[in-house]
Amino acid sequence: MIDESLYNYMRELVKNVPSQFKRYMYSELPWDSRLVGIVGPCGVGKSTMLLQRVSETSENEHVLYVAADNFYFSTHTLLQLADDFVKDNGSHLFIDEIHKYKNWSNELKQIYDLHPKLKVTFTGSSVLDIQKGGADLSRRALMYEMQGLSFREFLNLRLGLDIKPYTLKQIVDNKVVINEIDHPLPLFREYLAKGYYPFSSEYGFENRIYQIVAQTLDVDIPQYADMKIATSRKLKQLLAVVSKLVPFKPNNDSLSKEIGVSKNNIGDYFVYLEKAGMIGQLRGDTGGLRGLGKVDKIYIDNPSLMSVLASQKPDIGNVRETFFYNQLRVRNEVLSSKKSDFCIEKYTFEIGGRKKGKQQIEDVENGIIVRDEIEYGHGIVVPLWQFGLNY
16 A cells, blocks of 8 residues: 555645746656656756646646655665555556665566556666666666757746747748747847756756756765766866856867876767766767767757856856857757757758858858847848757
């Protein structure tokens, strides 16, 4: 029999969860599949989205939400909970922050194999790897990676709007129309400063960002990479170096000397930081194999994180590039350009301010000038802020 305290805990959380605004991924997830995993960086709203689904599902189904670090699991296992829940005619089990449960992969596999009618949805850290651990869940779990708020989502959340996403082609063709907003640039500047995170309007924003960084570097990455404490300190040093130099062109020799590690480890450290949502790595032409190209530039993951790490004084040129890469990578494969800044599909993008000229892409087919500090575009000139409407 399920401990009633778990149901009471779920009811209290659901009672306070916001219902009006939902993240871009909410409508895309196959919620009724047997095993669905949602991973992503800390603070992007995974738990809230899970509770919103619990709220809606509980009207028609027997559901249970649990946090994997609940004290209940000091004397019980996930498998025991699932067994009891199924006996209680449970249909949908939601497990939040599963990376905080030691034997998560083995027990999820057993739950999947033993209870074919049970629907299980779980959230986890972005460094969680379903192919590692005690059991390979890659053939069982449908995995989805969730990012922070797009500029479109920020506008919807901030102003109570219902702006729909625009395709890349619609954006480059200057087809964006938002009648509800006369002047988007003040809102865009606000977004760049802290709008990537859903908690941006809450008190203590900077402290929460530092807590997220500490949790990621001190706990999440070391836990899944089997790192020692001394190694996690090296990650902090590496992030500090990158945050001052972004966009950073990797030089493993100089980095290894500066932070005191083998240059052979630098690439692995960058991969961990990328998976954890601390940095983004811009790669060259991959020949169609995503993520296998040479890394040409390294960015802090998003402008809001960049703003905090740079003590509110990030270089505006770096912020522009970071925003563009961060917003477009969700729906597109963004590559470095040999002639300009970025390539996506047939397009080449040159990023700059209000007065950015066209000389650099004059001879480039399908070249696009992306300008900050302008409200509307024309021809091959497109406002930077509009690329935040892609997801």
